[in-house]
Amino acid sequence: MRKLYEGKAKIVYETEDPNKVILFFKDTASAFDGVKKAEIKGKGELNNTISSILFEVLEKRGVKTHYIRKLSEREMLVWRAERFPVEVVVRNVATGSIVKRLGIKEGTKFKRPLLEFFMKDDKLHDPMVCEEHITLLGLAPEDAIPLMKETALKVNEVLREVFSKGGIILVDFKLEFGRLPDGSVAVVDEITPDTMRLWDEKTGEKLDKDRFRFDLGDLLEGYKRVLDSLRGS
């Protein structure tokens, strides 16, 4: 299989069908724009499984995604997409960059989900952008913006419900979007504890990549707890 692209956490391989590609989930953990890195055996498998379950849940609830099926422990078959260089972040509770940027108290609950856009650019450290930037810089088609917003909020509703059943709070998450071969705009990339913040409802323990970012404990233990909470979803 020919490698099309290698990112920090995944490799994209070509298939015999030009409209489909394979995502291979690596064991690499990276944070702070790749400055902090480690190999964590088993992470790729956990993330592929978690993302597959969540894409299946979302598809069942009517959210269009690039997911086709899980192929193996570390591989997922997806529709090829023209990815927009935009990250859509939804926040239910304040933590991470918004706390530093706006001086909000860590843990503040928003009265409704807060939606933000960032430009995907490691060299610029993914700067925050507004809808005008997206349109005028051509980061995504103008008509895709309302759809990205509506879809991100729907994904938030579905995932909050799914995680709350397992005693986990969905604090925030990042989505990426792209255009599929059939012309539709869909959720692409991955939905994993690398791209979400998940806190234990009872103890407040962080179960996501913040464990790696801030040396809070074994990463795999947190990700396994997340996967266990999804069994039966």
Ligand code: 5GP
């Ligand atoms: P923050 O803006 O607070 O750093 O991140 C908000 C949420 O989006 C967190 O769940 C974080 O994991 C996710 N996120 C934001 N930017 C990125 C990114 O470049 N890569 C990944 N994997 N997740 C991100």
